[in-house]
Structure formats: structure tokens, C-alpha cells
Amino acid sequence: MMTHEEASELLAALALDAVDSAEREQIEAHVAQCPRCQSELDSLREVASAMGNSVAALPEGLWSSISTRIYEDQNGETPPSELILGGLSESTRSLRAMSSRRARTLVSSFSALAAAAIVVLAFSLASANGHVSRLNSALNRSANNVVQAALLTPGRKLVNLKSSAQVELAQFVLLPDGRGYLVKSNMPALSSNETYQLWGVINGTPISIGLMGDSPNQVGFTVSGGPTPSSLDVTVEPAGGTQMPTSPVVASGAA
Amino acid sequence: MQEFSEASDAQLVTSIGRYSEVALAEVYRRHGGAVYGLARRVLNNATEAEDVTQEVFLRLWNQPDRYDPVRGSLRSFLLAQSHARAVDAIRSLNSRRVRETNEAVKTARAEYDMQHEVWDLTVTHHVAQALGELPEEERRAIELAYFEGHTYVQVAQILNQPEGTVKSRIRNGMQRMRSVLVEAGVQEVE
Structure with missing residues (x-):
């Protein structure tokens, strides 16, 4: 076991990745139980990162490569050929499959297609995440204003989501710039281990827009670039959501 | 929203x-x-x-x-x-x-906002200044380690210096840089 003095002498070298793997293990073993060295190492790593902080122009296609690998990891296949996400627009290319997989189910990241579809869930997060419940009242007020403004926006489109028995369960307003908001909901509250999940159907494939929580109230999202969903669907999924619908559509409406 | x-x-x-x-x-x-x-x-x-x-x-x-x-x-x-x-x-x-x-590293063009670009450039400027102010032997040891990926043992061989000396130079140089960056306000005080 490395002593404190030995380890502290090498912290700067470790921050520069200038030790071999055996030394690294020994130093890290000491650091793990020495808050002083941990703090010193964190600080020196900030210095090292500052040295490497120049910004290069990003290569064309790099984001697509990353996104494609995420997609392949989840789906074991190559996504469609166009990815537009948050202002990034690149052609995708086939890449090797990822070796490691995130073990949890996936909510909103259907990379290529999700790109075309969405995802700003500022309001729904309030209902999906208890940590921000205290913000609900403020969100409610601002959300109502946003929805009212959306309803008055020229070119807005209303989408009525109905059950198979043609009962209207929810209404969304979609704006020409891609934003969408829940106007009203008659969907019954679910148990806390379930959530409503909103899907945009693109070329017949449901793409997760995001979670609506167990008692939908305010939901907002943005469709960023790419094809517009032909319809909006809602399913009931386990809390945390799923990558693909696992239950029948409870409400659907042509967009 | x-x-x-x-x-x-x-x-x-x-x-x-x-x-x-x-x-x-x-x-x-x-x-x-x-x-x-x-x-x-x-x-x-x-x-x-x-x-x-x-x-x-x-x-x-x-x-x-x-x-x-x-x-x-x-x-x-x-x-x-x-x-x-x-x-x-x-x-x-x-x-x-x-x-x-x-190729020369280009300045920020990552579609990030101007405020952060300016910050990046500020950090880059102060780091370059801090590195430049280090004693030559400390700066060289740090650059060989960080930008060329050598271990301090390899740096010692390249510079034909004792390992302990290189270890100390890296340590002193990093601490000196930290002081300069803290003084310039681009690094928090620990």
C-alpha cells in the first residue's frame, strides 16, 4: 500500500495521466480513502483540463456516429439515414455494434427517429419527478399562459386524442415551429408505478416523445426538424418509461 | 418552458x-x-x-x-x-x-454560445500564459507528459533526468499553474 507521502508526490503526475497502470492503481487506492488527496487530485485535474481546453471544430458526422451507436445498442440495427437533432444535421453511417449496454429500459432515445421527434419535457418532468414538485404551482401558472398563447398562435393545429371507443381523452396544440402542449386531459390517474407515455408516429413507427407522468397535467415538447409525426399516441407504461410501446394505445389522434 | x-x-x-x-x-x-x-x-x-x-x-x-x-x-x-x-x-x-x-487548434466553433466561446478563449489565454511563465524544465516535463502521453518515467528518460527530479518538476509546475489560474479567476480556490 502506498503511503500518503508517496501518493501525494504522484498526484500531479496522475492528473496528467503520466503514471503507469500499476502506479495508478496504487495511487487511486490511497486516494479513495484520503479526502485530502482526493481534493488535491480533483484540483490538479482541473488544471490539467484547463491545459486541454482548446476547442477544435467538430468533424462532420461525428455526432451521427455517436447517436448511431446508441441506437444500435438499443435496437441492434442501423437507423434511418437522416438524423436531425437539436440543430445538428448529419448523415448517419453504419458503425460497429457497441459492446456494452446500458441495462435499464430506455425512454426517449430512439436516436435517429427521436431526433426527428422531440423532447423538451419541462412540464411533464414536474409530474414525473418528485424532486421538483415544489415548482409545480409556478409551472402551472406559466404553463397555462404558454398554452393560452399557443392556442392563439396563427397556424396552430389541435390534435384530439381519443380512445378506441372514441372518447376524447386528451387534446394537444401543435405550433408551426414544432412546439406542442397538452391543452386538456381526461386521462384517469394511474398508480405511482405507471406512467402515460407519449409517442409520435413517424412512417408507421412510434417514437417516444416522452413521459407524461401518472396524472398528466402540463406537458410540453418540441419536434425538432425531420418528418412531422402523422399521429400522436399514448400508452400506459411502467414508471420510467420504455423504449417501445409495451401496451396497447389508450389514446390516439391524427397530427 | x-x-x-x-x-x-x-x-x-x-x-x-x-x-x-x-x-x-x-x-x-x-x-x-x-x-x-x-x-x-x-x-x-x-x-x-x-x-x-x-x-x-x-x-x-x-x-x-x-x-x-x-x-x-x-x-x-x-x-x-x-x-x-x-x-x-x-x-x-x-x-x-x-x-x-x-493542425493548429481552432478556436471555438462548436455551435456553442458566444459567452462560453469567450470563456473558453479566456481560459486558453490564461493557460498559455501560465505555461509560458513556468521555468523551462517544469514546462517541458508537463508538456511531454500531458500533450505527448508519456509517463513521468519516460519523461525522465527523454530529458535524461532522475525520475524524482521529473516527478518534483511536474508537481511544482502544476501547483504553480494552479496558483496562476486561481489568481486569474479561471480556476476555483480549493
Whole structure:
């Protein structure tokens, strides 16, 4: 076991990745139980990162490569050929499959297609995440204003989501710039281990827009670039959501 | 309505934990250029730098909980990952590749906002100044280690100096740089 003095002498070298793997293990073993060295190492790593902080122009296609690998990891296949996400627009290319997989189910990241579809869930997060419940009242007020403004926006489109028995369960307003908001909901509250999940159907494939929580109230999202969903669907999924619908559509409406 | 472009880095990482690829895209937009730039500088190879950048962001996607905002900035965390992977790539080769001509690192053009670009440039300026003010032997040891991926033992061999001396020079130089950066206001006081 490395002593404190030995380890502290090498912290700067470790921050520069200038030790071999055996030394690294020994130093890290000491650091793990020495808050002083941990703090010193964190600080020196900030210095090292500052040295490497120049910004290069990003290569064309790099984001697509990353996104494609995420997609392949989840789906074991190559996504469609166009990815537009948050202002990034690149052609995708086939890449090797990822070796490691995130073990949890996936909510909103259907990379290529999700790109075309969405995802700003500022309001729904309030209902999906208890940590921000205290913000609900403020969100409610601002959300109502946003929805009212959306309803008055020229070119807005209303989408009525109905059950198979043609009962209207929810209404969304979609704006020409891609934003969408829940106007009203008659969907019954679910148990806390379930959530409503909103899907945009693109070329017949449901793409997760995001979670609506167990008692939908305010939901907002943005469709960023790419094809517009032909319809909006809602399913009931386990809390945390799923990558693909696992239950029948409870409400659907042509967009 | 909060847009991801306005979210803090810590909020973005939380959203990545909820499988928001849009949040990952925003982190990439903010920090991808730095991650790629550092890997490219260390590796002097664009293709390998792209591989490193991919690995860094896929790791963030797969293990967002490895980032602890209490221990430092997300930029620093990602750069540390990028550097470690780039160095691993260098050391895994039996012999050093013929390196591409090292293109000058360009200033921020990662579609990030002007405020952060200015900050990046400010940090870059102060770091260059801090490095320049170091005694030559300390600066050389740090540069060989950090930008060329050598261990301090290898640096000692290159400089024909005792290992203990190089170890001390790296340590003293890093501490001196930290003081300069803290004084310049681009690094927090620990």
C-alpha cells in the first residue's frame, strides 16, 4: 500500500495521466480513502483540463456516429439515414455494434427517429419527478399562459386524442415551429408505478416523445426538424418509461 | 418552458440519466469540440480522436452517474476522460505512429454560445500564459507528459533526468499553474 507521502508526490503526475497502470492503481487506492488527496487530485485535474481546453471544430458526422451507436445498442440495427437533432444535421453511417449496454429500459432515445421527434419535457418532468414538485404551482401558472398563447398562435393545429371507443381523452396544440402542449386531459390517474407515455408516429413507427407522468397535467415538447409525426399516441407504461410501446394505445389522434 | 440549451451541465447529466438523447446532444454541442480537440492534440490523428470522442460520450450515456458535479466541472470530467483514453491509445501501440501534421487548434466553433466561446478563449489565454511563465524544465516535463502521453518515467528518460527530479518538476509546475489560474479567476480556490 502506498503511503500518503508517496501518493501525494504522484498526484500531479496522475492528473496528467503520466503514471503507469500499476502506479495508478496504487495511487487511486490511497486516494479513495484520503479526502485530502482526493481534493488535491480533483484540483490538479482541473488544471490539467484547463491545459486541454482548446476547442477544435467538430468533424462532420461525428455526432451521427455517436447517436448511431446508441441506437444500435438499443435496437441492434442501423437507423434511418437522416438524423436531425437539436440543430445538428448529419448523415448517419453504419458503425460497429457497441459492446456494452446500458441495462435499464430506455425512454426517449430512439436516436435517429427521436431526433426527428422531440423532447423538451419541462412540464411533464414536474409530474414525473418528485424532486421538483415544489415548482409545480409556478409551472402551472406559466404553463397555462404558454398554452393560452399557443392556442392563439396563427397556424396552430389541435390534435384530439381519443380512445378506441372514441372518447376524447386528451387534446394537444401543435405550433408551426414544432412546439406542442397538452391543452386538456381526461386521462384517469394511474398508480405511482405507471406512467402515460407519449409517442409520435413517424412512417408507421412510434417514437417516444416522452413521459407524461401518472396524472398528466402540463406537458410540453418540441419536434425538432425531420418528418412531422402523422399521429400522436399514448400508452400506459411502467414508471420510467420504455423504449417501445409495451401496451396497447389508450389514446390516439391524427397530427 | 426550459430548453436544454439553457440547462446547466448538471441538469443535462441528470436528463441523460433519464435517457434524454437531446440532453446528450446538448452536452456534445457544448463540450464535444474540447473533447475532440484534446484527443486530437494528444493523438495527432483525426480518426483516432473521433474514436476517443465517441467513447467519451458513449460512456457518459451509459454511466452518467460517474460524473460528480461536486468534484469538478463537466468539461473537466470529459477532458480527463478524453485525455486518459488518448494516452491509453498511444501507449497501446508498439511503436509511435507517424503523426499527422499537427493542425493548429481552432478556436471555438462548436455551435456553442458566444459567452462560453469567450470563456473558453479566456481560459486558453490564461493557460498559455501560465505555461509560458513556468521555468523551462517544469514546462517541458508537463508538456511531454500531458500533450505527448508519456509517463513521468519516460519523461525522465527523454530529458535524461532522475525520475524524482521529473516527478518534483511536474508537481511544482502544476501547483504553480494552479496558483496562476486561481489568481486569474479561471480556476476555483480549493
